[in-house]
Structure formats: C-alpha cells, structure tokens
Amino acid sequence: MSKQSVALPVLDLDAEASCCLPLARHRVPAETAAVLAPAFKALGDPVRLRLMSMIASAEGGEACVCDLTPAFDLTGPTISHHLRTLREAGLVDAERRGTWVYYRARPAVLRQLAALLTVDDATD
Template structure:
C-alpha cells in the first residue's frame, strides 16, 4: 500500500527499487545486533575522528576476536572504513552510509521542519 500524500512520506523522491532495497536491508541487518549498534554509536560519537579497536574492546564484555568480527560485519555493510597501522586497526564512520539509511526513515515533513 502506498501512503497518501503528507502521510509517512520519506525524503526519497520515489519508491526503492529491488536492488537498492536489498542493499539497504543488508545495512539495516548489520545494525540489527545490539553489539554492532553500540559499536557504530561509539565510533560515531568520535564525530568523524577515527577510533582504535583498542579503545572499543574495553566497552564490551566480549573477546577481542568477537569485537573484530562485529566490526568486520559493519565494514562489509559499508558503515565503517578501517585502516591497519601496525597491530591496531582504526575505524571511522562512513557518513554517506548513515545518510542513506536516514533518507529512508525520516519523513519529509520532519526534514522540512529542521531546515
């Protein structure tokens, strides 16, 4: 069912095609785990700065390999970039990826109100 004008419209100018929907679903699925959602939150809180995995691991009661697995899933979903320096890996949010998710979720009337 398509929403009537003014009701629940998103910032998208047209409905998602199947390929875009599949890509976005993968990204949303990556965020569907509480640990991964917290990791994104911690990295996003750095406001564009990179965060070392050594800074992330102590925030969880999980092993470093488990944290690395979750970070890999987020990287593969396009939400993070990473750079290895010696034994440490540094992560950064991909703002465009978060914007794509936001574009699907935020109603048009909310974006107009914030402008």
C-alpha cells in the same frame, strides 16, 4: 547460499547526494533494498549498534579497536567479528596502523540510511 560476501547491484554509496527517497513517500526499488538491507541488518544487532555509535561519535572521527574492546564484556575475536560485519556492510572503513586497526564511519552511507527513514510531519 554461502555466508561469503555476495556481489550486490551497485548504488553509489559514496555519493554526497541522498540515494533514497523516504520510504514513507515512495516505494523502495528492489535494487536499492538489496543494497541497503545489509547495512540495516548489521545495525540490527545491539553490539554492532553500540560499536557504530562509538565509532561515529569518536573524537577525531575515528576509533581504535583498542578503545572499543574494553567497553564490552566480549572477547576480542567477537568484537572483531562485529567490526568486520560493519565493514562488510559498508558502514565503516578500517585502516591498520601497526598492530591496531582504526575505524571511521562512512557519513555518506549513514546519510542515505537516514534519508530513507525520513518521515515528514504531514504523515504523523
């Protein structure tokens, strides 16, 4: 299988409503798992998880790559690779402004991931 992006079945990741019932109460359909797995995989890397946290918590709702890169002991191209992975997984949007790229979290997608992982107190 090629490392290039593969077209996955479409779930409405922009929907405000949760796409996913909690996995603690319902089995995850194969189509849903195929669409959401790349996002979880992207967050499974410590650098990408930190980047996601920095972007999601940034003042004004967006972060410039120029502010993200100095927080890591990694090269610019390595940070760009991780940011591209977050973008391809649908977790962030990017906008180029001059020579810099600004990243914004996609709250609807994060809500869907959170909904899937929700556990009722009754299941503890």
